[in-house]
Amino acid sequence: MPFSSDFHNRIDTYETRRAVSYQLPDTPTSCYVTMRDGCKIAVDVYVPDGAPLGAKFPTLLLFTPYFRRFKLKAGSTEIPNPNTVKFSDYFVPRGYCVVVIDVRGTGASFGTRDGFRSPLERQDSVEITDWVIAQSWSNGVVGATGISYLGAASDFLASTGHPAVKAIAPLFSVWDTYADNYFPGGMQCISLTHIYDDLMKGLDQDKREYLKNYKYYASPDFEGPMPVDEDTDASLVAEAVAEHQSNFRQTDFMADLSYREEGLPYDPDYSSATISPYSYSKGVREDVAILSVSGWMDGAGYANGAIARFLTLDKNPRHLILGPWDHGARIDVSPWRKDETPSFSVLGCVLRFFDTYLMDTDTGLKDEPAVAYYKIHEEAWAEAESWPPQDHTLKLHPNDNAQLSQVQAKGILSYQATPETGTGFETRYERISGLDSRNYYFDWQGRSDLMLSWDSAPLVDDTVLAGHAILNLTASFDTLDAGLFVYLSEVEADGSERYITEGILRALFRSEAVTPDTIKINWPYRTYHRDSAKPLIIGKEQTIRIPFLPTAWTLSKGSRLRLSVAGGDKDHFKKVPHGKLPEITVNLAQTHLVLPLQESVEI
Incomplete structure (x- = not known):
């Protein structure tokens, strides 16, 4: 504990x-x-x-x-x-x-x-x-x-x-x-x-x-x-x-x-x-x-x-x-x-x-x-004593009314990915190449407007995330490959949007594998080998688990948790596929977000 x-x-x-x-x-x-x-x-x-x-x-x-x-x-x-x-x-x-x-x-x-x-x-x-x-x-x-x-x-x-x-x-x-x-x-x-x-x-x-x-x-x-x-x-x-x-x-x-x-x-x-x-x-x-x-x-x-x-x-x-x-x-x-x-x-x-x-x-x-x-x-x-620091998780479901809740939804929701989505130039990616970033994600406000997003209800208590959140996305695509970019944000009571963390996956590498002895991780593992790269089948639903980068973040009472999905980050990543970005059709009944929590809570 x-x-x-x-x-x-x-x-x-x-x-x-x-x-x-x-x-x-x-x-x-x-x-x-x-x-x-x-x-x-x-x-x-x-x-x-x-x-x-x-x-x-x-x-x-x-x-x-x-x-x-x-x-x-x-x-x-x-x-x-x-x-x-x-x-x-x-x-x-x-x-x-x-x-x-x-x-x-x-x-x-x-x-x-x-x-x-x-x-x-x-x-x-x-x-x-x-x-x-x-x-x-x-x-x-x-x-x-x-x-x-x-x-x-x-x-x-x-x-x-x-x-x-x-x-x-x-x-x-x-x-x-x-x-x-x-x-x-x-x-x-x-x-x-x-x-x-x-x-x-x-x-x-x-x-x-x-x-x-x-x-x-x-x-x-x-x-x-x-x-x-x-x-x-x-x-x-x-x-x-x-x-x-x-x-x-x-x-x-x-x-x-x-x-x-x-x-x-x-x-x-x-x-x-x-x-x-x-x-x-x-x-x-x-x-x-x-x-x-x-x-x-x-x-x-x-x-x-x-x-x-x-x-x-x-x-x-x-x-x-x-x-x-x-x-x-x-x-x-x-x-x-x-x-x-x-x-x-x-x-x-x-x-x-x-x-x-x-x-x-x-x-x-x-x-x-x-x-x-x-x-x-x-x-x-x-x-x-170890990582992750707790055993509590909470499953949230997106619905067709832009909401996240513990109630499983029904139906589908389609989103046309756009090449205009990006994260700016004061992000986690600048400093690693030697650039002098100082105000991280200061311009995050409004960036999710071009993404497919869902918000939770206002939190009734402070809620601590600690570990790797995982999005279980069940969706079909109209392209043979896709870049999947998912984000968590805290939307405060006054409407301020705060970037928390993100997850990235090229759909080509959606197949998971058993972790080797040299990489004993406790989040979804992929080999990214050539033989694991499988094109999407157009129109066929796929269940894809996307881990977010780890975080420890306390969401304040009255804030909402926002989940956003995009098809690209034009400021940092290669465009996938090279032409039209995919339309992503989400099966709401089979899609959910798993949150690692310090304590068991209801949202």
Whole structure:
């Protein structure tokens, strides 16, 4: 059972009382580490200042494709390491060495990226770890962390089984790159692909004109990747960047991965599984501690990734934190937030975790519930032993009078999908590609007007949703394929519409499958394999279960819950099918919405 929590206060108290015994060095030392194939990988090393001679520390590794450091113009006061500065600045004074690595084919490292999260990077991480534990400042204990790409790199390192790796904290990162990121529900998120590709051009190829749209990398004081200490004339970094010109292109690469786990046309062994942590998860030793952190507006499915990691690695010491955050917890996404900057210290939470498992400190963490989650609108934390945090569900039925109720309806209702439906450009999808979103779904009002929608009666009590809602849609279509986009909104008593969450499914992939041991999820699972793709039969009813992205949201007394169905999101997703969008004819008697509730209620 879930229960109210002082989780936020516990983290604040721990962080306040935790000793800060060292200083951050003015600059890190940097060098090249040579890999098995001769490729030189650039690393920055931050060792705590003020330690006794010969002191040894646990080390945190951060593997980044976003530059370990930028070279700055003379006299600049810019932060040279915007991607990782928060980690080095925070952990080094608290007794951790931090090593930041330009992954192969990026920054000052040599090599060429042959794909997104190349398997070569996973092999490199073993050799980097070997190098780290051989250094005089290392006590032989290693952890890994980071946000997004860096978080997945933590998973990859742990999956190698390296004996020095004792704990990882993948933050805001995927478990399945296909379903959690680029193809949620089998639908290609084309906005992410194109925006991220421009970012890669700006960084990998040092084409700085592409960086002007990315707040964290747009400074005119940035002059490409920082050379390592030995590269005094910057000739080596110039050679490395020259090699990066042959890096893969994200738009082309992702187009070749439209079927999950199907290899590239020229390399059958290189697939979406190759670039996803789940496919290597059996290599993670059971004694490796894992902290998974995500937020309710964390991209296309990163919260699913955090939950899937937690549920799958169920023999490991593991913890799951789900907060009111976007990708990287840069913004508190709640419409009722006190400030856009989150008040919760994610780094304090990560510190307590690493102190527990890398420094063997009794922090009390091991005695606490494994899951902490934040309830938006109620603006409160809760805790539970697992996910979902409760067993209560409520079934609501749509009727032909635009209402949702517990009474099963009869008849049919038709809706012609329109290509004009969209979600705007302050959504969960912008931040994951590096854009600076701050007011999430502020313009949601009226967007459901073009959708097929049903509203519940005004709620008689506050009602807490916590988990994955599921729409059981029974409908026929007049096209051979369809993109199905479903939304939940809270319509407050004054008529204000608040986006809660959404679900996406390409009808081609409507067939469900048994979950594999590497993805132990408790919501409908699809393989998205080529042999699972079945065209619709025009006019024939299909029952399709569409899971919504997870949430914890308290609907206020007097508000209505709105369910909306659309045939596209023109702002983010590929149009399916290419021509006329479908007319969707809903069998009302066989369609219902299943809500995960904290307590049993009537609506």
